[in-house]
Amino acid sequence: MTESKQDTPRDEHREQYPDQPSPEELRAMTPEDAMYAGAEADDIHIVHRRNRFPIRGTKAEKRAERGVAAAFAISALAGFGFIVAFIALPYKWHLPGTPQNFRFYTPALGGLLAIMLLFIGIGMVLWAKWLMPEEEVVQDRHDVPSSDQDKIMTEATLLVGLEDTGLPRRSLILRTLGLAGGALATVPLVAIVGAMLKRPGTQLLHTMFRPNKKLFGGQGLVPIVYSDWRRVSPDDIEPGGLTTVFPGVRTEDADGYDGVTSASSPTLIIRLRPGQKVKARKGQASFGWPPEAPEFVAFSKICTHAGCPASLYEQQTSRLLCPCHQSQFDVLRDAAPIFGPASRSLPKLPLGVEVGEDGRQYFVARSDYKEAIGPGFWERA
Structure with missing residues (x-):
């Protein structure tokens, strides 16, 4: 009686992969020999291989x-x-x-x-x-x-x-x-x-319009100036006109700084046309000048949407336009947003005047802004 011979796993592998060594043979090889076999099995032919330093430790x-x-x-x-x-x-x-x-x-x-x-x-x-x-x-x-x-x-x-x-x-x-x-x-x-890592404290809540008794004495009211440091007078602005102004703060010490270069400083002073009246927000009716019947109003120039300069002014509609994303603010409603992505009014600066040495009146800031200036960060606050 003839017994049938059962094929071993190696024989089955030989039949399926005649050109490759079996797993047992591979395990018996050195890693380098198995690597060569693997390269040939994958149709990778090592044409040239040379160790940089055949003798180790030289x-x-x-x-x-x-x-x-x-x-x-x-x-x-x-x-x-x-x-x-x-x-x-x-x-x-x-x-x-x-x-x-x-x-x-x-x-x-x-x-x-x-x-x-x-x-x-x-x-x-x-x-x-x-x-x-x-x-x-x-x-x-x-x-x-x-x-x-x-x-x-x-x-x-x-x-x-x-x-x-x-x-x-x-x-x-x-x-x-x-x-x-x-x-x-x-x-x-x-x-x-x-x-x-550094805590900002309250520095984001203030600008250089904040009264500074150390620099200006008395009540410390900050003078309002042009970019060339000339003081701003009410007589400089025609009805329906506006101008960009800055806090007249400047120190010359080793850590010198000034209001003209401060990013939070740019402000617009607008002179209303005869007969125009601002519907002020609560608590801001006296922020213009003169306080009892404002003819001049001042708003932050920094758009409350993304921080662009909102300084394009339409006299006929009394609207300020931000050119970046077309937000519009109605000056006669205390710069309330009426179009575009901005959702917060432009902060309003309390204006005052003082008489200079030449006898002319010049603008000062009666206090700092009562709300934080700037864009989207404050939308989440």
């Missing part, structure tokens, strides 16, 4: 390793320098004639960031050119689903690739790469989060 290899590590170390130092510069360098604008070291802030950050990215790239390139094996391969394209042995050979290829990088035995490169990678990950976080 002085030449150590020099190459130190060169790569030096590039990563420079990248890490530049990243650390970026963080220090971001925190420590002066960045606030100063008046001409006062220390101008703030101008180095942005170039320093940009230069250090460029050095960090440049040297981490140089390190990667030198690593591949100096330490990893030199290899030339040719691959044929094909569409075949992966078998079990394909997966084993791919795993072997990855293991050999990891060995080729030298990371398991090149701790110096691994440490410096970790430092450079840490700097690369930390720098964006510093730039994004760093500006939010």
Whole structure:
């Protein structure tokens, strides 16, 4: 009686993949031999492969390793320098004639960031050119689903690739790469989060129109000026006209600042035409000048939608137009929004006058704005 012989898994594999070693044979190979077998099985033909340093640990290899590590170390130092510069360098604008070291802030950050990215790239390139094996391969394209042995050979290829990088035995490169990678990950976080670490306090709620007894004595009322620092008189503005004005605040010390360059300062003074009357919001009826029958009114020039200059004035309709997104504000309704995306009235500045040394009347701000100026942030407040 003849017994039938049952095929083993190896025999079944031979029939299905006659040109590939079995999984058992692959597991018995070294990772490099399995990598070669995997390459051939995937129609990848290794034409040329040469280790840069066939004998490990030579002085030449150590020099190459130190060169790569030096590039990563420079990248890490530049990243650390970026963080220090971001925190420590002066960045606030100063008046001409006062220390101008703030101008180095942005170039320093940009230069250090460029050095960090440049040297981490140089390190990667030198690593591949100096330490990893030199290899030339040719691959044929094909569409075949992966078998079990394909997966084993791919795993072997990855293991050999990891060995080729030298990371398991090149701790110096691994440490410096970790430092450079840490700097690369930390720098964006510093730039994004760093500006939010300092509490703004109430600085967003005030402008330079706030009374300043230190500079002006008495009640400290701030004079209103043009951009060339001439004081603004009611006689300067024709009926139906308007002008852009600023707080006349200027200091000449090391931290010098002035109202003309302050982003929150631009203000419009509008002279109403005869017979026009403003329907004031609650509590603001006396903000114009003269208080009992306002002929002049002043509003922030900064649109409450996105911060553009709302300064296009239609005399016939008494509307202020913001050119960015076409928001319109009705001056006769205390600059209430009547069209466009703006949903909040332009803040109103309390006006007053004082007599100058030449006997003429000049505008002053009786107080700061009673509400925060500016765009969308305040919509959420």
